[in-house]
Amino acid sequence: MSAQARQLLGSLLVGLAIVAITIAIVTAKLGPGGGRDDDDERGRDRTEQRDDSGRGRGRGRGSDD
Amino acid sequence: MEDVLESLMRDNVTEVKVVLASVALALAVYQLVLIAVGYGRLRPSFLAGRVASAAHRAIGDVIALLLIVVGVACVSVHGFEDDEAVHAVAGTALLAVLTLKVAVVRRGLGMSRALPLLGGSVFALLALAWASSAGGYLGGP
Numbered sequence: 001m002s003a004q005a006r007q008l009l010g011s012l013l014v015g016l017a018i019v020a021i022t023i024a025i026v027t028a029k030l031g032p033g034g035g036r037d038d039d040d041e042r043g044r045d046r047t048e049q050r051d052d053s054g055r056g057r058g059r060g061r062g063s064d065d
Numbered sequence: 066m067e068d069v070l071e072s073l074m075r076d077n078v079t080e081v082k083v084v085l086a087s088v089a090l091a092l093a094v095y096q097l098v099l100i101a102v103g104y105g106r107l108r109p110s111f112l113a114g115r116v117a118s119a120a121h122r123a124i125g126d127v128i129a130l131l132l133i134v135v136g137v138a139c140v141s142v143h144g145f146e147d148d149e150a151v152h153a154v155a156g157t158a159l160l161a162v163l164t165l166k167v168a169v170v171r172r173g174l175g176m177s178r179a180l181p182l183l184g185g186s187v188f189a190l191l192a193l194a195w196a197s198s199a200g201g202y203l204g205g206p
Contacts, residue, residue, distance in 0.1 A: 004113060007111070011099065011120035014095065015095055022087050029203050030080055057154045
């Protein structure tokens, strides 16, 4: 394997490591219950807005159904 | 589309978007380092400029794919909401500038000298779009 190929492989592996570390940090931050506590409130608000508009465009997180 | 995404992401569309956007931002920081080496601003002994540029191009393709997925999920599930105008404008501008940058890289269009400006704009818009949504979701700024 040439020096340039080794360098390229190393650069891409660093990128892969960055991806893995970022996923680990963000998922640890989110935790099993999700992120910010008031997110369910936001989801509920969206659901209510959709219901009000009468479009019935799907489910929002944290809905009461 | 919304139902497909929610099914694929098991009703965790927001969480998946936060993870993907965060990965894109982290890779974008790495892209700044790589292109600094590519342009000769940084000269590490273990990485040649041409190799850094090639890695920058390959990782840029991955980031573009991530941003398209996040953008589609954003528009499909949340749409354009008045209370998130900054995020909507930053995200839309990000995809527009990224499209222009890819076109310049692939076709030239006589704008090759503008690539550093376009790249910096892409990074700034990505940081703004992330901070105005995922950053807040994670309890950041």
